[in-house]
Amino acid sequence: MNDSAALKSILLLAANPKGTVSLRLQEEEREIKERLRLAGYGKVPVSSTGAPRPRDIQQAMLDFKPQIVPQ
16 A cells, blocks of 8 residues: 555444344454455554444444445
């Protein structure tokens, strides 16, 4: 990564609805962080919220002020 480029903060929102097959959400988060590190981004600030309700999403946006929220 170019030193002059500012790191973007990332907010991961993960939910596994009741009655569905487990989605391995923690493993996916770990894989994302590892891939970013291997790509040369170092320690990208990744925050996560598990099983968020609508108000939790709103609060996480205010608390973490992320630039990226993947769909």
